[in-house]
Amino acid sequence: MIPGAFVRVLFPISEKPRQPGLLHIGYVLGSTASEAVVAYTTSQMWRAATPLPAGARIFDADEAKLLNQSKPFILRLDILARMPITKAWFPDLARADKGIIAVAPPHLQQELADLALNLARRRRSLIQMRGL
Secondary structure (H helix, E strand, C coil), X not given: CCCCEEEEEEECCXXXXXXXXXXXXXXXXXXXXXXXXEEEEECCCCCCCCCCCCXXXXXXXXXXXXXXXXXXXXXXXXXXXXXXXXXXXXXXXXXXXXXXXXXXXXXXXXXXXXXXXXXXXXXXXXXXXXXX
């Protein structure tokens, strides 16, 4: 899996954090030959009166379109999963594109890496880790 990629993944739900879950688009923060750390995304928008959680980044319609996504979405760097790179977790691995929707440009990858690192340093207790 390519770090910086937005990819289709069976992201684990909180009720079953160690099993493949619901199909989502996730953001690959990092990977090895056998595992990937993926951040959760959701297209359910945050209510304006509610503060965003630490580690959340909103992508408006224009930004979403640049990343081959049809709707605005929120990237949640506070909800992560460590997953093996297998078809059980990444259902499109056999396809030519491996389920990759888009790869973030370098400036966005750096912004998200900085946000994730800042969250891990200052508010580590807020990070939910799922998967393996």
